[in-house]
Amino acid sequence: MIANDWIQIFFSLTMVVLISPLVGRYLAWIYQSHxxxxxxxxxxxxxxxxxxxMTWKEYGGAIVVSNGLFFVAGFLVLWAQAxxxxxxxxxxxxxxxxxxxxxxxxxxxxxxxxYAGEAQLSNFSQMVAITFLMFVGANTGIxxxxxxxxxxxxxxxxxxxxxxxxxxxxxxxxxxxxCFLMALVHVWQGSPQTFQTAVSSKTLEGAxxxxxxxxxxxxxxxxxxxTNGGGFYNANGAxxxxxxxxxxxxxxxxxxxxxxxxxxxxxxxxxxxxRQGQVLFIVIFSLYLAGLGVIEYSEKxxxxxxxHAAIEQQATPFQDGGNTEGKEVRxxxxxxxxxxxxxxxxxxxxxxxxxxxxxxxSVLVYLVHMFLNEEPGGKGVGFAGLLKEAILAVFLAGLMVxxxxxxxxxxxxxxxxxxxxxxxxxxxxxxxxxxxxxxxxPAGKSSMDNPGPHGFMEVLYAFASGNANNGSAMAGLNVSxxxxxxxxxxxxxxSRFLPLLPLLAMAGALAKKKTLPETSGxxxxxxxxxxxxxxxxxxxxxxxxxxxxLILGPLLEHLSILxxxxx
Amino acid sequence: MKLFGQSLRATIFxxxxxxxxxxxxxxxxxxxxxxxxxxxxLVRGSNGQIVGSTLIAQGFKDPKxxxxxxxxxxxxxxxxxxxxxxAFSSASNLGPDxxxxxxxxxxxxTAYRLENHLLPSALVPIDAVTASGSGLDPDxxxxxxxxQAPRIAEVxxxxxxxxxxxxxxxxxxxxMGFLGTSRINVLRLNLALDKQP
Numbered sequence: 001m002i003a004n005d006w007i008q009i010f011f012s013l014t015m016v017v018l019i020s021p022l023v024g025r026y027l028a029w030i031y032q033s034h035x036x037x038x039x040x041x042x043x044x045x046x047x048x049x050x051x052x053x054m055t056w057k058e059y060g061g062a063i064v065v066s067n068g069l070f071f072v073a074g075f076l077v078l079w080a081q082a083x084x085x086x087x088x089x090x091x092x093x094x095x096x097x098x099x100x101x102x103x104x105x106x107x108x109x110x111x112x113x114x115y116a117g118e119a120q121l122s123n124f125s126q127m128v129a130i131t132f133l134m135f136v137g138a139n140t141g142i143x144x145x146x147x148x149x150x151x152x153x154x155x156x157x158x159x160x161x162x163x164x165x166x167x168x169x170x171x172x173x174x175x176x177x178x179c180f181l182m183a184l185v186h187v188w189q190g191s192p193q194t195f196q197t198a199v200s201s202k203t204l205e206g207a208x209x210x211x212x213x214x215x216x217x218x219x220x221x222x223x224x225x226x227t228n229g230g231g232f233y234n235a236n237g238a239x240x241x242x243x244x245x246x247x248x249x250x251x252x253x254x255x256x257x258x259x260x261x262x263x264x265x266x267x268x269x270x271x272x273x274x275r276q277g278q279v280l281f282i283v284i285f286s287l288y289l290a291g292l293g294v295i296e297y298s299e300k301x302x303x304x305x306x307x308h309a310a311i312e313q314q315a316t317p318f319q320d321g322g323n324t325e326g327k328e329v330r331x332x333x334x335x336x337x338x339x340x341x342x343x344x345x346x347x348x349x350x351x352x353x354x355x356x357x358x359x360x361x362s363v364l365v366y367l368v369h370m371f372l373n374e375e376p377g378g379k380g381v382g383f384a385g386l387l388k389e390a391i392l393a394v395f396l397a398g399l400m401v402x403x404x405x406x407x408x409x410x411x412x413x414x415x416x417x418x419x420x421x422x423x424x425x426x427x428x429x430x431x432x433x434x435x436x437x438x439x440x441x442p443a444g445k446s447s448m449d450n451p452g453p454h455g456f457m458e459v460l461y462a463f464a465s466g467n468a469n470n471g472s473a474m475a476g477l478n479v480s481x482x483x484x485x486x487x488x489x490x491x492x493x494x495s496r497f498l499p500l501l502p503l504l505a506m507a508g509a510l511a512k513k514k515t516l517p518e519t520s521g522x523x524x525x526x527x528x529x530x531x532x533x534x535x536x537x538x539x540x541x542x543x544x545x546x547x548x549x550l551i552l553g554p555l556l557e558h559l560s561i562l563x564x565x566x567x
Numbered sequence: 568m569k570l571f572g573q574s575l576r577a578t579i580f581x582x583x584x585x586x587x588x589x590x591x592x593x594x595x596x597x598x599x600x601x602x603x604x605x606x607x608x609l610v611r612g613s614n615g616q617i618v619g620s621t622l623i624a625q626g627f628k629d630p631k632x633x634x635x636x637x638x639x640x641x642x643x644x645x646x647x648x649x650x651x652x653x654a655f656s657s658a659s660n661l662g663p664d665x666x667x668x669x670x671x672x673x674x675x676x677t678a679y680r681l682e683n684h685l686l687p688s689a690l691v692p693i694d695a696v697t698a699s700g701s702g703l704d705p706d707x708x709x710x711x712x713x714x715q716a717p718r719i720a721e722v723x724x725x726x727x728x729x730x731x732x733x734x735x736x737x738x739x740x741x742x743m744g745f746l747g748t749s750r751i752n753v754l755r756l757n758l759a760l761d762k763q764p
Contacts, residue, residue, distance in 0.1 A: 007745045046576045066574040073578050116645055119655045132586035164573070176585075180593060187597035190622055193605040194594060198654075201609070201617040203625045204632065204757055210643075210654045211620055213607040218593040234645075235656035238700025240622040241607070246747025303663050309673040310680075312690035318710035320748045325668070325697040326658040329636070329706040330739075332748040353700040354658030454662035476660030557664055566666040 002315055005334040009292070012250060012338050017285075019258045024265025024277065030173050031146055031270065035165070042168055053159035056508025059147050060501050062163040063140060067107055070136045075103035077129040078121075087122035088197055094120065097482050101489035106133035108496035109141050111223070111230030111349050111471035112488060114480045118212040118233045123197055126232060131219050138226030139175060143167045144500055145263070148384045149270045151507025152408045155515040160507055175225065182221035182255060190244030191217035216241055224255035229349030229471040237339065237352035238328055249335045249352055253342040260346040261285065263383040271408060275526040280386060283534050287372065288345050291365040295337040298361035299323045305566050326354025337362075344369040347382050349471025356450070356458065356474035360561065363457055363474070364554035370461075370468035371427065371546045372538055382469075384503050388420045390525065393537040395420075397523060406522060409515040419506040423499040427467055428545045430491055434463045435549065443483040449476025452567030453560070457553040462488060467495040610754065621754050624703045626651035630682070631722045632757045633707070633715050636694055637675060640702030651703065659698040672696045683718050706750040709738060725763060733759050 035043075035050060043050045054062065077084065078099040082092055094102065098114050105112040111134070115121065121130070143166035150160045187193045192213035199211040216232045220242055223229060233239040243249050261281065268277020300322045302313040315321040320332035327336050336353040343350050344366045355366065373385055391407050395417055398405030405412040438444025438459050448455035458477040465472055466488040473479065479488060524530065560567075597605045612618045619625050624635040638650035639659040649655070661668035675696040680689055692710040712734045720727035737756045741747050 004741060004745055011745070042580070046573055046580060048573050062570060062574070065570050066577055069574045069578040070581075073582055116655060116657075119643055119645055127590045128582060128586035131590060132582050135585035135589075136581055164577070167577075176589065180589065183593040184597060184600070187593070187601045187605050190604045190608050192607045193590075193597040194607070196606070199607055199609065199617065201619045202612075203619055203627075204754075204761065205625070205627060205629055207626065209619060209623075209625065209651075211607055211609075211623060212654050215590040215594060217597060217605075218590040233656050233701070235658060235701035235703070238658065239656050240701060240703055240705055244608075244622050246742045250746055305664060305669050306672060309669075309676050310688060310690055311672065311676050311693050311696060312710070313693050316710065318713065319692045319694060319708035321693055323663065324693050324699075325661065325663070325672075326700045327697075328700050328704045329694055329708055329750045330704075330747050335747055351700075354660055356660035356662060357658060359663055449660055450662040450665050452662075452664060454664060474660070475658065476662075557662070561664050566664045566669055 005296070008250075008334050009296070009338065012254065013289075015254055016257050016261055019254075020261040020281070021265045023258055023262035025269060027170075027174065027262060027266040028269035030169050031166070036172070039165075039168055039172055042172070043164065046164065048164040050162050050165035052162055054162055055159050056147070056504045059160050059163050060504045063144060063500075064497070066163075067136075067140055070133060071103050071107045074106060074129045074133045075099050078102055078125055081122055081125050084122070084124050086124035086195060086197075089122070091120060091122050097485040097489075098480055101485040103129070103133065104489040104492050105471065106130060106228070106230060107137050108469050108492045109137040109226070109228060109347075110466060110469040110492045110496070111228045112466060112473065112479075112492065113230055113234075113236075113471070114485050114488075116234035117231055123195055123214045126219060127215055130230060131215075131222060134219070134222045134226050134228040134230065135171065135175065135179075138222075138228060139167055139171050142170045144504065145384055146270075148387065148503055148507040149267055151510035152271050152410065154511040155513070157511045158508075160504070160511060175222075178225050179218070179221045182225060182251065183217045185251065186217035186220045186248060189248045190241070191220055191248070192241055193217040213241070220252070221255065223350055224252045224348065225259055227256050227260055227346050227348040229343065231350060237350045238326070238354070240328070240330075243328075243331075243352055246330055246335055249331050249339055252350070252352070253339045256346040256348045256350070257342045260382070264386075267383070267387075273408070273526065276408065279526045279531055280390070282531055283538075284345075284386065286531075286535065287369075287538075288341065291345060291369055292337060292341045294365045295341050295362045296334065298359045299333045299337055301359060303359075303561065304564055305561060323357070323359055326357035328353065341365065341369075343472060344470060347373065347468055347470045349465065351472050354475065355461070355472055356476040360453075360457075360554040360557035363461070364550060364558075366472070367457075367461065367464055367546070367550060367554065368542060370464040370470050371431070371542050373427065373468040385423075385499065388423055388503060388506075389538055389541075390534055391416060391420050392424065393530075393534045394523065394525065396537060397533055403521070406516060407525060409518065410510050410513050411516065415509050416506050419502040419509075423502045424541075426495060426498045430495060431460070431463045431467050432545075432549065434487060434491060435460045438463070438487075443481070447478040447481055447484060449478065450567075453553050453557040454567065457557070460549050460553055463491065466491040469496055610758070618758075619754055621752055622705055623653050624651055624699075624705045625754055627753065627757065630718060632760070633712060633719065633751070633753050635753045636704050636707060636711075637696065637698045638702040638704075639698040653703055656701040656703055658700045658702065683714055685714065705752055705754060706739070707753055709734070709749055709751060712751045712756070719760065723760070723763070729763070730760075733763075
């Protein structure tokens, strides 16, 4: 590694560590203050009473019904694209299965893309379907998270707050203003922002070239700030119009990283125990750091299979070197590693380089991040997942010493454990089950693009990504077939709502319980011992569940490359 | 039923605010302050015609121009490969142990050496034989540019030192001194070449 790599990494990590606590504090203020007059106007317009408290069932119902309508709106726009305005290129509508997959993907904050943006979507669809769904998907995630927080902050309460109030506070005070501001920065750096769509040019050699432009910058900022990840262009953040400079690249992964790493601080402030927030931050940040180290090492590693081709793979003063397949020269290895590690950990799923051409150890990190899905997790149910793991870790610790476990003053009893475990089982069930099915039946196998363990990884990655509501892909896999479009569409919806509803139910049960005072016998969860316990539990759980497919995929590929085997 | 009505109103409201009002506002302000970038960073030739965008690669083939990196972009309907097609960005998506990929890189390195009259043992910069993430990477590494310089000087009958000086003038340093890599924008360099007497 050269000095510049270290400086870029140090700078970026420092920004995350410095800004996240401030954002966490701001988010806590949003939810601990009175309604603004603008918000009251919106509530009147929508005929909702923001003071009406909801039980977990009412809250969950509001999430399901509103998201159902968001989904229908998005689906209709994509499906009826041909008769809607702003379509001068006369693009045909998406097929019903791809429109279903896309609406499901964006409403669940996954942003899996079974379509190629610039080639298949009109500017109207990019705005009214895609940008709209990115806002509401991420916003729903935040609202649900706040409701789950209230399970810990309330004592002897039957309710978890008001969904509409939780939804609009974040949108009005944080999300929309931040997206607007960052969108302008993206325009300044070179992202197009126009209602034109195709620009014809004549190249220096006289060939004709069609440049596709549109409202890119406004989509770009919500893509990252909402940890959404669906790009305007097929190449996503690798496309020079989406990510024109190294500065936009840095801003993009900071947009996703800072917002998500602020969640533990937000949680700590909401429950009145800032130290607990810091401890949870340390847990997820250490997993994030470990991932970054492996990816940077792996992508800089020369490929032994190219030893006889007389290709300079090392960094020199005149080139960045490394595994440049699928990467952009302006970004180089380090910017791409920082971006890809953040996008997976924050469950954004935007990419600034081709995941399918990454070296196997990098893919190993991506898969582990997605299996854990709790570190830090995006505006999906990611952070709530971390709380679930914390509860299970406390439960295990309680078993070891033989006393009733407590977490943040709440007794953890059989109902909480059952609901946590139910939520925990969704990932292995869907990812391993669907991968196993797809690698044996022809409809699954025929979509693979690469041979050998790499092809297996493509399928495993697709289902892990759909499940983690991540949305990045090893894009060689052809997922616009009806088999994958429908299966992954259903998986994304199940993975979003199956774990979320039990967690809401658990929060409802926790809110009812009295908060117990801390005694000398209480197991403290804001200590370094707890960091080790929680990390140990997460790694152990992931290893026990996912080691076999990791060996069959990335580890096998890594070892075969080292032994000079290609497929 | 009340919940359904509220959700319906919210959907209509949010479609309008997030899907229409927000992008329109960004466009209005963006075009006001950064109109060049908002329209796609387009470059116009001497006759005022658009010759491309400095952000998007062009598929230079002529030996008198610097060549970009290989491209895996596709035809507008996505059915086949069409390098440098700006209407369908794409990466190769080939894995590092795919024998087709190893062969493609080895062949590209051989072709690069032939084209630039290099010895068979000369090392080729890796960016010159790998497809970029978008298929539209506008930049190449400095090593790649300097290796192409003698060919260009020969075809254009100009002093190789002049070409090297142009490369130096058109080198983009890491942004703010440390973000990203040092690189050459191929279109900008070729435009500068064409301006040479």
